[in-house]
Amino acid sequence: MAAPIDLDDVVKAEREARSRFVKRALVCTSTACVTAGALPVRDQISKTIHDAERPDICVVSTGCPGMCSRGPLVRVEERGDQTTIYTHVDEDGAGDIARDHLLTGKPVDNVPTMAPDLPFFTRQVRVVLETAGRIDPDRLEDYVGEGGYRALARVITEMAPEQVVEEILLSRLRGRGGAGYPTGRKWALLAEAEGDPKYLVANGDEGDPGAFMDRTIMDSDPHRVIEGMAIAAYATGATKGYAYVRAEYPLAIERMERAIRAAKRAKLLGRNVLGTTFSFDLEVRVGAGAFVCGEETALMASIEGRRGLPVLRPPYPTEKGLWGQPTMINNVETLANVPAILNHGHEWFANLGTETSSGTKVFALAGSLEDTGLIEVPMGITLRELVFDLAGGIANGREFKAAQTGGPSGGCIPARFLDTPVDYEHLRDLGSIMGSGGMVVMDDTVKMPEVARFYMEFCRDESCGKCAPCRVGTEKMYAFLDRICRGVGRARDLAHLESLCRTVRATSLCGLGQSAPNPVFSTLEHFRDEYLDLLVEEEEVNGATA
Amino acid sequence: MAGPAEASARKRASDEPHPTGDERFSLIDKALRKARFQQDQLIEVLHAAQEVFGYLSDEVLLYVARALRLPRSRVYGVATFYHLFTREPLGEHSCSVCTGTACFVKGADAIIDALRREHGVGPGETTEDKRFSLTTTRCIGACSLAPLVVIDDDVLGHLTVEEAVKRVAAMLDAEPTPAEVP
Numbered sequence A: 001m002a003a004p005i006d007l008d009d010v011v012k013a014e015r016e017a018r019s020r021f022v023k024r025a026l027v028c029t030s031t032a033c034v035t036a037g038a039l040p041v042r043d044q045i046s047k048t049i050h051d052a053e054r055p056d057i058c059v060v061s062t063g064c065p066g067m068c069s070r071g072p073l074v075r076v077e078e079r080g081d082q083t084t085i086y087t088h089v090d091e092d093g094a095g096d097i098a099r100d101h102l103l104t105g106k107p108v109d110n111v112p113t114m115a116p117d118l119p120f121f122t123r124q125v126r127v128v129l130e131t132a133g134r135i136d137p138d139r140l141e142d143y144v145g146e147g148g149y150r151a152l153a154r155v156i157t158e159m160a161p162e163q164v165v166e167e168i169l170l171s172r173l174r175g176r177g178g179a180g181y182p183t184g185r186k187w188a189l190l191a192e193a194e195g196d197p198k199y200l201v202a203n204g205d206e207g208d209p210g211a212f213m214d215r216t217i218m219d220s221d222p223h224r225v226i227e228g229m230a231i232a233a234y235a236t237g238a239t240k241g242y243a244y245v246r247a248e249y250p251l252a253i254e255r256m257e258r259a260i261r262a263a264k265r266a267k268l269l270g271r272n273v274l275g276t277t278f279s280f281d282l283e284v285r286v287g288a289g290a291f292v293c294g295e296e297t298a299l300m301a302s303i304e305g306r307r308g309l310p311v312l313r314p315p316y317p318t319e320k321g322l323w324g325q326p327t328m329i330n331n332v333e334t335l336a337n338v339p340a341i342l343n344h345g346h347e348w349f350a351n352l353g354t355e356t357s358s359g360t361k362v363f364a365l366a367g368s369l370e371d372t373g374l375i376e377v378p379m380g381i382t383l384r385e386l387v388f389d390l391a392g393g394i395a396n397g398r399e400f401k402a403a404q405t406g407g408p409s410g411g412c413i414p415a416r417f418l419d420t421p422v423d424y425e426h427l428r429d430l431g432s433i434m435g436s437g438g439m440v441v442m443d444d445t446v447k448m449p450e451v452a453r454f455y456m457e458f459c460r461d462e463s464c465g466k467c468a469p470c471r472v473g474t475e476k477m478y479a480f481l482d483r484i485c486r487g488v489g490r491a492r493d494l495a496h497l498e499s500l501c502r503t504v505r506a507t508s509l510c511g512l513g514q515s516a517p518n519p520v521f522s523t524l525e526h527f528r529d530e531y532l533d534l535l536v537e538e539e540e541v542n543g544a545t546a
Numbered sequence B: 001m002a003g004p005a006e007a008s009a010r011k012r013a014s015d016e017p018h019p020t021g022d023e024r025f026s027l028i029d030k031a032l033r034k035a036r037f038q039q040d041q042l043i044e045v046l047h048a049a050q051e052v053f054g055y056l057s058d059e060v061l062l063y064v065a066r067a068l069r070l071p072r073s074r075v076y077g078v079a080t081f082y083h084l085f086t087r088e089p090l091g092e093h094s095c096s097v098c099t100g101t102a103c104f105v106k107g108a109d110a111i112i113d114a115l116r117r118e119h120g121v122g123p124g125e126t127t128e129d130k131r132f133s134l135t136t137t138r139c140i141g142a143c144s145l146a147p148l149v150v151i152d153d154d155v156l157g158h159l160t161v162e163e164a165v166k167r168v169a170a171m172l173d174a175e176p177t178p179a180e181v182p
Helices: A006-021 A031-035 A038-051 A093-104 A142-147 A150-158 A161-171 A183-192 A214-220 A222-236 A251-267 A295-302 A332-342 A346-351 A381-390 A424-429 A449-460 A468-485 A493-506 A513-515 A516-532 A539-543 B004-011 B024-034 B041-051 B058-068 B072-079 B100-105 B107-119 B161-174
Strands: A024-030 A059-061 A074-078 A082-086 A200-204 A240-245 A281-286 A325-330 A362-369 A373-378 A398-406 A410-415 A438-443 B093-096 B132-137 B149-151 B154-156
Touching: A006 A142, A006 A424, A024 A038, A031 A038, A031 A214, A031 A251, A038 A059, A059 A093, A082 A093, A142 A222, A142 A251, A142 B093, A150 A222, A150 A332, A161 A183, A161 A222, A161 A332, A161 A346, A161 B132, A183 A222, A183 A325, A200 A214, A200 A222, A200 A295, A200 A332, A214 A222, A214 A251, A214 A332, A214 A362, A222 A240, A222 A281, A222 A325, A222 A332, A240 A251, A240 A295, A251 A281, A281 B041, A295 A325, A325 A332, A325 B149, A332 A346, A332 A398, A332 A493, A362 B100, A373 A381, A381 A398, A398 A516, A410 A516, A438 B100, A449 A468, A449 A513, A449 A516, A468 A493, A468 A513, A468 A516, A468 B107, A493 A513, A493 A516, B024 B058, B041 B058, B041 B072, B058 B072, B093 B107, B093 B161, B100 B107, B107 B132, B149 B161
Parallel strands: A024 A059, A200 A240, A200 A325, A240 A281, A362 A438, B093 B132
Antiparallel strands: A024 A074, A074 A082, A362 A373, A398 A410, A398 A438, B093 B149, B149 B154
């Protein structure tokens, strides 16, 4: 049996290795940059450096630094903190960067660059994404070198499980999957639950279209999720964990699996973690394309290899979950917050963000923005800051119309609420939800009834069919919306739609159905005129269909 | 008692021909062994099976049901519940248009309409000559590059309608039809 990893030795070795490099080229190899062609770029740079026999220059495949719209990104770091970030790099550009900048020290001027001090970067507070984009997600040593697994090592040797739960309670961390349930309270429930074994699940079934926070965390810094899970397991008494990842994220699956294998070899997972009596086994489970599996009871059915059908709660998973045993399900981003809370203390974390929503939130910015990608900001930042300061405003000189948050369960926030602080309570008061952090910004060319129809089509397709209100209701709501969007809807169609929305919300079995009407409610509340403009008079319809 | 399918999957030596007469089943056997024949790994095994065969035929579902000792109804139920499993063979080439929110805002519908006009098939359909399937996917999480289209296994971002149509045509032309192969 191999000896457990010595964290101090690795940190020292990493620091020494780092001191030998005069230059480092960090190539983003997260999903978006790979799609834009980052792998040939990296290979071109690696080959040039290798052929030149320059061991003092290192090329690192990193996770996501965030600015996905300008990828592939190559960041060149030189001694003395000189940093250049090249954008939109292609293979030719990569050759130039390697030959001119890395080998001879002459910055390249025919490849676009961006300043490292753009508000997009400087306005962020990176806790969950602290090392994303700076380390190689496939190297355990990179994470350890940045202080990784230190929290786990300290927790399991110096703290009692109750103390860890207390620390999370005091940090006021809330679930990042959308509902915002206090994480510490959930941990306490599992810790108190009777039963053996107990299970822990990381929910990485990020099915909300337009959201890619969890995907990025898993493909850019998988060890942070693993460390968070191991700490949660120690605090709650769980001995077996599952990371449930949607199948649409092959890179996240691959990197999570590789990271788990590396952590097991280093004795950071498995039996007797770091030589202590604490044991925790972890494996990846892959979804197969079902939005409803983000709902925790459906997710558990899927882990058991069954159809992902939700069941009524209570009993809650912490009482009766996987195979009838106590089970806790935490979102990936929630778990990724845990190591930092243990490292810096609950006060530090609680002081970030607002009174009711502590800490930071990762947002996936997409849609009609100048710059899109992944950012992490303190809770309570305003929408205006997000859209106009960080993301550089609306693309193509158009006007801001609405920001959609919370995906198919959320709503659209119009321009007059741009100064609202973004936290759980304020977004709920506006008829939207925080959701998992997807934010799709729409310009004035987008028609809001069509947005509502788009989401209803999604919910109709994703309804699992178990309960009638959702199965039949989403179909009928879609039909009404479709009539209205096609310009053949009447006032009474709109009245029926609203009444049906209320019924489906009140009577559906799970969150999917209960929240499916939200995009309709919120677009009706803020953009009712657009619906009214599309309606036709009774006589017109009768005339047309006669 | 272990059924013959399970016994074969567990024990067969690597040089023996597969009892079904189709060597592709030995790749399912590999996935079954990796899953340690655990019934809760049904979804993982079906992913592997679809990877090998391209779709989940009755024969494949029966094989998996026997090997995992699961009721056939259960395997059929799972195979038909999840969107990523298909019970029909796809065409030789496929084009999957992302219809997530960001791609919707950036005009994914226009791409689907153009491909429909060009090839006469809608989402979920395959051309009569079995050369081309059009499908949709709900967000692959690279929203900054919207609209996105996956052509065979290549993910292409920032596509205009014209480019999408052109890329699909190029894909279909790239491979010589069987008649042209010497």
